[in-house]
Amino acid sequence: MVFVIDDAAVRRSIQGLLKSVGLRSDSFGTAQEFLTSERTDGPSCLVLDIRLPDLNGLDFQRQCPLNAASQMGKDSL
């Protein structure tokens, strides 16, 4: 599971919560960081914050190369 949230504290807390339910996850602060990262396996789930410092979540979703395969989630925060 991968999620992109700019706020470090929120990111860290969600990562902790996922860990407590036994889910392994990767997290990034910006869309750019995610896009340039080396992924070991394809994500099962990508969670995006709607407000990101570089792109907003919706734009990112449109641009995402994994567009078809990805599950989408919307950050309600």
Added chain:
Amino acid sequence: LKHLTVDNEISKSGLLWWPKPPVLLRYGMAVLSVIAALVIARLLDIYLVTAPVALFLCAIMFSAWFGGVKPGLLAVVLSLLAFVYYFVTPLYSLALEMKEVPRLIIFVLSALFVGALSAAQRRATESLRDARDDLSRTVQELRRTNEALQAENAERRHAEDALGRSEAYLSEAQRISLTGSFGWSVVSGEIYWSEETYRIFQYDRTTKPTVELVLQRVHPEDAAFVRQTNERASQDGKDFDFEYRLLMPDGFVKHVHVVAQALSDEAGGIEFVGAVMDVTEQRQAKAALEKAFDEIKKSEERLRLVLDTIPGMVWSGLPDGTFDFVNQPWLTYLGCSWEELSARGGLRSVVHPDDVEGSDARWKETRAAGRHTDHELRMRRADGQYHWFLTRALPLHDEQGNIVRWYGTATDIEDRKRAEMLLGGEKRLLEMIARGDSLALILDALCRFVEELAGGCLSSILLLDPNTNCLRHGAAPSLPTKYTEAIDGSVIGPSVGSCGTAAHRREPVIVSDIATDPLWADYRELALAHGLQACWSTPILSSERKVLGTFAIYYREPRSPSPQEHELTAQITHLTSIAIERRQREEVLHQAQADLAHVSRVTTMGELTASLAHEVNQPITAAVTNANTCVRWLAGDTPNIQEARDAAIRSAKDGTRAAEIISRIRLLFQKGTTERELVDINEVIREIIVLLRSEATRYSISVRTELGTELPELIGDSVQLQQVFMNLVLNGIDAMKDVDDKREMFIKSQLAEDKQLLISISDTGCGLPPQAEQIFEAFFTTKLHGTGMGLSISRSIVESHGGRLWADGNTGRGATFHIALSTVVEAHE
């Protein structure tokens, strides 16, 4: 002349006169005559053989006639020998034959006879010649006597002429000098008058002068005196010398001066010889002179009266620098007489010690240059007080241009000087007020100024706190600190010393003697312990007649204020009220500015609610999530304590962060104070970035910073400065909202060379409007919903921190706002 004639007759009788031949010639002649007779006789004897005895007789006769008796005798002897030898037999021998003896005797006798005759003839001739010589000598003597007589005669005639002339001179001299001479024999009563004496007494020369005649002419008023003097003189026979008046027949009054010397004549009688001088002219001249002197004296007295009466101080001095006169008003000012002043050391002794040197030098310069320029100095008055004087002097020159005297004035310019000082002080204080110096500094300067003007006083300013009716310490640079601390905070009332009462009554309270005044009952001990004996307090009233405080003058001795001190007090309280009111208005203005800034801030914050909520929400979300995680780790059969604790720690951290953000936001919402503190400008920038991060993110704006390291802190209001940065950052965000290109904000802080902090905030937005400077004006806005206050308030905040705020258009897109802030602490703030 008769004698001369006789003399001439004698010299003309040539027959009787021949010179008496010398002896040798006379004897020679005898020898020669005999030789001639011998030669001739021998020749005759030879040729005629006759002995011409007669020839020898002729020789003897000639010798005796020519030479006298003795040459005659010689001729006789020689003739005898020659005759015996040559003509008597035996020839050519002196032997004598008897027969020849009678011849010889006849020869001798004839020879002697002839010789005697001739000698007698000769003697007669000689005696005649002697008589002629005597006569000639007598004639000579007579002639000399005659010449001497003639010379004597001439001399006498000369002397007579000289005497005649000198008498004429004397007479002339007497006439010119109007001095006659007289002689007066007391015994005979005979009086001699010179020509001039007659003229003086106006009597005819033919009149015989008498004492009565003199007395007739004497002025009736002097008659007794003259008579008395005359009588005494004739009795005592002493010299006299006196003056009296004559009354002439025509009524003219003459003054005569009579001097006489007593002499004794051969008979033992007294005779006076003297002179009468007509001194009328001298007397008149003297009288005129006396009158002139009198006039001068009178005019001098008048001048002195004028000098002593004019309401000014006048002096005169000598070229050597000494002062020889000061007029009465000056002496009155000094409270001493001229003699006392001289004894004390002259004017120099009353000059203020600080001015002595200067005025000495000035006076020296003045005398050297011969020109005086205005000079100011202080002189001690009779009561010991010093007044300022303006001195002026002018030199008096003699015909050669030398300075003979200095005249000068001294004008009391104390009032003007005080007014000048007052004006100067007022100006200084008003400058301080206008410059915005701190109130404490101004009040302190006011007190010092009063103490300088009114020597010996101590002053204080108390400020009234209208909320508590307490008088608080304002300024009192010279009063003992313990005293000012003790009275600080006194509540005003009807009997609270001078100040408390003055503030209560709203009118001046003059306490001339603290020791006895009932108003000081509660503070008497305190004041007297610090040596304060008099206190005059005046309320300081605002322009709305509100009591702002009190101004008090203390003295260390009991005393009442003079009119000048009243005036000074009024002036000072007025100035103080200006300073206090100005300060109050400034405070009101500051408060208004702060309030406006606050309102603006709150408005802005309101607009940012969504972003701020998000910013608060984030840590809360994280905290809640972490709390849930923690719970999950603790649930189940095998709780993971380690993970649970990590989650709990994260939760707590997030909670703290949320609280911090909220407190920051709350600070910005708070009504600021005007308090100043040390501010780290980078911290202010960071805080604002934290708060506005969400806002920037919302519009996809990246914020980049380059904050200088080790920047000095500045003194200011951090909340207001945050407001400035908030406004500028939000402006930048606004400018970039509608830009499709890169949206980037760059904030930079650095230290400039002149110790100024330079902060720039650049954006890549739409840039500045054409009328760039208007953006700082109030109510100017380019935004649809803007208030137009943001930049205006920002600028006033920066300026109140002694800084500058300005904007530049970027070379590319967007605008840059610059802030320059001083880090140097201002002395007066």
